[in-house]
Amino acid sequence: MKSFHLTVSVLAFAAAMPAAARDQIQVTGSSTVLPYATIVAEAFGENFDFPTPVVEGGGSGAGRKKLCEGVGENTVDIANSSSRISQSDIDLCAANGVAEVMEVRFGYDGIVFASAVDGPEFALTPADVYNAVAETVLKDGALVANPNGTWSAVNAALPDQNILVLVPGTKHGTREVFDTKVIIAGCKETGAHDLFVAAAEGADDKEKAANADKACMELRTDGKSIDIDGDYTETLARLDADKNAVGVFGLSFYQNNTDKLKVATMSGIVPSTESISSGEYPVSRPLYFYVKKAHIGVIPGLKEYIEFFVSDDMAGPDGPLAEYGLVSDPELAATQEMVASETPMAPLQ
Amino acid sequence: MTDISAAGPGIRRPKQSILTASDNMKRRNAAEVRFKAYGLLAITVSLTMLAIMLFTIFRDGVSSFHQATLNFPVELTAETLDPKGNRSREEMVKVTTVGYQKVLSQALLAELQARGITQEGVTDKQIADLISKDAAGALRARILANPDLVGTTIDANILAAGRVDGFLKGRVTYGTAERDNQISPDQLRLVEQLRDAGIVQSSFNWTFFTNPDASDQRPEAAGLGVALLGSAYMMLMVLVMCVPVGVAASIYLEEFAPKNRWTDAIEVNISNLAAVPSIVFGILGLAIFINFAGMPQSSSVVGALVISLMTLPTIIIATRASIRAVPPSIRDAALGVGASKMQTVFHHVLPLAMPGILTGTILGLASALGETAPLLLIGMVAFVDNYPSAPPEGFLDPATALPVQVYSWASRADPAFIERSNGAIIVLLVFLVVMNVAAILLRRRFERRW
Numbered sequence: 001m002k003s004f005h006l007t008v009s010v011l012a013f014a015a016a017m018p019a020a021a022r023d024q025i026q027v028t029g030s031s032t033v034l035p036y037a038t039i040v041a042e043a044f045g046e047n048f049d050f051p052t053p054v055v056e057g058g059g060s061g062a063g064r065k066k067l068c069e070g071v072g073e074n075t076v077d078i079a080n081s082s083s084r085i086s087q088s089d090i091d092l093c094a095a096n097g098v099a100e101v102m103e104v105r106f107g108y109d110g111i112v113f114a115s116a117v118d119g120p121e122f123a124l125t126p127a128d129v130y131n132a133v134a135e136t137v138l139k140d141g142a143l144v145a146n147p148n149g150t151w152s153a154v155n156a157a158l159p160d161q162n163i164l165v166l167v168p169g170t171k172h173g174t175r176e177v178f179d180t181k182v183i184i185a186g187c188k189e190t191g192a193h194d195l196f197v198a199a200a201e202g203a204d205d206k207e208k209a210a211n212a213d214k215a216c217m218e219l220r221t222d223g224k225s226i227d228i229d230g231d232y233t234e235t236l237a238r239l240d241a242d243k244n245a246v247g248v249f250g251l252s253f254y255q256n257n258t259d260k261l262k263v264a265t266m267s268g269i270v271p272s273t274e275s276i277s278s279g280e281y282p283v284s285r286p287l288y289f290y291v292k293k294a295h296i297g298v299i300p301g302l303k304e305y306i307e308f309f310v311s312d313d314m315a316g317p318d319g320p321l322a323e324y325g326l327v328s329d330p331e332l333a334a335t336q337e338m339v340a341s342e343t344p345m346a347p348l349q
Numbered sequence: 350m351t352d353i354s355a356a357g358p359g360i361r362r363p364k365q366s367i368l369t370a371s372d373n374m375k376r377r378n379a380a381e382v383r384f385k386a387y388g389l390l391a392i393t394v395s396l397t398m399l400a401i402m403l404f405t406i407f408r409d410g411v412s413s414f415h416q417a418t419l420n421f422p423v424e425l426t427a428e429t430l431d432p433k434g435n436r437s438r439e440e441m442v443k444v445t446t447v448g449y450q451k452v453l454s455q456a457l458l459a460e461l462q463a464r465g466i467t468q469e470g471v472t473d474k475q476i477a478d479l480i481s482k483d484a485a486g487a488l489r490a491r492i493l494a495n496p497d498l499v500g501t502t503i504d505a506n507i508l509a510a511g512r513v514d515g516f517l518k519g520r521v522t523y524g525t526a527e528r529d530n531q532i533s534p535d536q537l538r539l540v541e542q543l544r545d546a547g548i549v550q551s552s553f554n555w556t557f558f559t560n561p562d563a564s565d566q567r568p569e570a571a572g573l574g575v576a577l578l579g580s581a582y583m584m585l586m587v588l589v590m591c592v593p594v595g596v597a598a599s600i601y602l603e604e605f606a607p608k609n610r611w612t613d614a615i616e617v618n619i620s621n622l623a624a625v626p627s628i629v630f631g632i633l634g635l636a637i638f639i640n641f642a643g644m645p646q647s648s649s650v651v652g653a654l655v656i657s658l659m660t661l662p663t664i665i666i667a668t669r670a671s672i673r674a675v676p677p678s679i680r681d682a683a684l685g686v687g688a689s690k691m692q693t694v695f696h697h698v699l700p701l702a703m704p705g706i707l708t709g710t711i712l713g714l715a716s717a718l719g720e721t722a723p724l725l726l727i728g729m730v731a732f733v734d735n736y737p738s739a740p741p742e743g744f745l746d747p748a749t750a751l752p753v754q755v756y757s758w759a760s761r762a763d764p765a766f767i768e769r770s771n772g773a774i775i776v777l778l779v780f781l782v783v784m785n786v787a788a789i790l791l792r793r794r795f796e797r798r799w
Contacts, residue, residue: 024735024747026646028728035762038564038732045734046486047445052734054647054747057757058725074643117528231760256565256762259525313447320482324566 022073025053025302029063029080030173031231032109032250033287036321037080040309043320048308050301053078060173064290067101068093071294077302079290082109082173087348100293103345104306104335106315108327110251110276111177111283114261116243120159122264126282128155130186132163133225135218138192143199146220166238166247167219169229177285178248179217182266185282187216236260251276252325276327277317284327293344303342310335406778410771416554416569417514419480420547423456423488423505425498436496449485449492450477453507466542470535479536479543481508483563483570508556509549511569511765513540517551520764557772561734562754568765571758573773575733579649579748580718582737586653586744587660587717592710595664596699602665603672604694623662630655631723639727647728647747649737655723660713667709671702704795711788715781721752729753751777 027037034057045052056063060081067079068089085103093101113124131137131154137146151158168174187193196212197205219225228235232253239245239261246264251271254261263271266283275281289309296303308314310332315321317328329335365371370378429448433440454477461467461476484507492498508514512532515521517540526534543549560572606612634655638644644651675698683693724730730753737746749757751773758770 022645026728026747031760034732035565039566041732042486042564042567042734043446046489049442054728055732056647056728056730058730069640072643074639074645076646232762233760253762255530257764258531259529320566 023300024051025078025299025305026056026076027053027078027080027289028056028058028066028076029078029289030060030082030287031057032060032082032173033080033289035252035324036106036287036326037289037309039320039324040305040314043314044301044305044308048301048304050304053301053305055080064089065092067290067292068096068098070096071098071292073299075292077292077295077299078306081288081290082285083176084286084288085290085345085348090348098292098294100344102291102293102306102339102342103288104291104310104339105286105288105329106310106326106332106335107287107321107329108276108284109287109325110271110273110281110327111174111181111285112249112251112254112271113246113264113266114239114249114254115246115264116239117258117260117262119243119262120161121262122151122158122246123268124158124264125155125189125267126182126186127189128158128186129165129182130190130192130216131155133165133167133219134183134187134192134216135220136192136215138190138195143192143195146222149224162244163224164242164245165225166228166235166245167225168235168248169227173285174248174250177283181283181285183219184213184216187213192216250325251327255325273317273322273325273327277330286329287326290345293342296342303339306339307336310339406771406774409768410773410775412518412520413557413768413772413775414554415518415551416556417509417517417549417551418506419457419509419543419549420504420506421457421460422502423453424459424502425492425500426452427500430492431496431499436499438493438496441493441496441499444489446485446489449489450480450482453477453480453484453488453505456505460548464546464548466539466546468535468539468542470533471539475533475536476539478532479510479513479540481510481567481569483567484508487570508567508569511567511763513549514569515765516540517544517549518768520768557769558776561736562732562749562757563734564732565761565763565766568761568763568769571766571769573751573754573776575736576749576751576754576773577776578737579652579729579733580750582649582740582744582748583653583656583750584714584718585740586650587657587714588710590653590657591660591664591713595661595710596668596706599665599668599672600694600699603669604690604698619662619665623666625659626722627659627720628722628726630659631726633658634723635726645745645747647731647733648745649729649748649750650744651727652724652729652748652750653744655727656717656720659720659723660717663713663716664706664710667713668702668706671705671709672698674705675701701797704792704797707795708788708792711784711791715784715788718780718784719752719777721750721756724750724753730757732757751780 027041034055037055041053041055044050060083063079064081064085066076069075085101090101113122113129115122131146131148132151134146136143137148139147148154148163150160150162152160154163168178184193187196193212193216196215197208200208200211200215202208202211226238228238232249235247235249236257239247249261251273254263266281269275269281271281276284291302291306312332313319315326315328315332322328427434429452430444431441432444454473457480458473458476487507488505512521512529516537521529521532521537523534523537526532526537540549556570557572558577559574560570561575563571602612602615634651638651638654639646679697679701680693683697684690688696729749731747731749733747733749737743737748755770755773755777758766758773
């Protein structure tokens, strides 16, 4: 009899489970956006009568896949992303019945090069970085395996210090920006890109250029460029251990650790929220979050949360996000309008 | 005798005495001495590692149990906090934390003026920055819960900003403040004055155990509250789910099941299950409990189910071992006086196996408490700011767990979170030590040797 009661109560418990309505917003995605999203979530919980949203990290790609898993209370409402959604994600969404997704760009994130605070100053250019970390560089008019051992060999103006660059691992959104805005830019600047195109195989110019880009992005494997698969705290720890290292960080991370890090200029521009929003500092990327439109009106507070996120109080140039290191989006007003009218995103170009 | 005759008279043995050591003897003795030295060395190495680990954790973590607070009177002006003046909650919620922040910073400035504390090179905004960003939200919640406070003056005991706390703990110095864009050396000089005046105080950090997690801008407010509650919920559910199932399975397998190919296969599989990496259970949990059964993400019930799957083999193995350790004579005697098989098991075998079962369960729970990997996949590594409600509904609410909190703090940008992370490790270690000591004591107290 007892066991019967137990079975019945377990079954009842299991049956009651899906019936419980979710009353808090679920957010997942990019670990770069995570600190911004938690700051907004916390302020949202303080100032609104809705529960504080639950914010998860885990990566941009993983977050978008979770968003596209389907519609319903046990799927997430918002995916944070430090890179733009891809067509394959949109297809996945459509296949799983997630018809309308809102794309909200709320600001920009700068990517900076920084070294130990008591070390020498670095004034880098994309070409310097390319010559320091690429597998193959242009030397005396020919492509050769990277011979540079010290920064001064790359550029006589740089310190005479062994090259060691801590690069974000390939699973990071930061790596994409590093590749396109620094490595490929440097590759083109040094002229290596032209030779790669000339040597590349491909049916047409477009394919050749793509293959040349790929060849540019090959980093040296002799231990002078190290992929960091963890987050910026790991990069900082490696930099503490080896004072010669130069690490790649997010601007916000650097701003929270100015007592340990010295930032390098890029093409003569000091990275700051101002120089990034004006577009002077070249290495930056937009930050997004993607909202499942079908959940607006179902999950309480979802629309309020999005509106609060992009409001001037939060994402504006004087808001707490800018204070933390976000570069405010100059077109924030358009975004606010888009959120207010709940416009879903147009197909990708 | 046979040895001597086998050696034969033709072979001359060296003259031996038990009083003088032969070469062979010396060699064997030396080998023993060496082996003991290796053993000692191994123990020294492992103890040193443990000592280094504990030392670094305690060095970096103990400071999280102290927290700097600001103590000053705050006048809760009705004009800002309740502009309509009717003390109704609906009207007062329109005043956001920005308004409360102003009230707090004005009160601090007024207090400094009244006490005659001044500092060159510090602006009013920089003085306001000494107050934690969390304080306004805490004050707002307090006043909305009790609107009658508006118009009175309260003695506020609020959190100081993380850098101020770091200064009192020695993490932030004048040297680092030079290069820090969140605090200036002049602000630190002001903090020293405030400390001398008794406005800045350092006291035991209760909020570390009660507060939920906080965002990157307010490390001083981050606490383990949600994580402790989530871990407690999970352990409770693991206990309720694992012990009956595990013990019943073990009893059946040991006492009732026929010994054949099937039970052998089950036995091998249970041992294999205990060795499956925990992340695999996480993937399983995501696929079955969340995607298929539709249970809520980040909830402690899913965490408990996943961890139960992991703990179950451990409990079954421990239980079977302790049932097997009960001598067959007990069973024979019980059966001999006419007890049924079931009576034998429940009246005699199980009570005698109980201490072993308990120990196994506690050790299984202790390892489950420290489990992180499967929780990564089911959404428990998250920023959860609201406490889960009371059980049973609370089991469905989002929660985190202790090891997960360690993990997520360790990857935050602000160095103050490293201290918190180590503090959380200390709390986790204390729980583990208590559980392991309880297991040892129970075994000592109740174990019977046959």
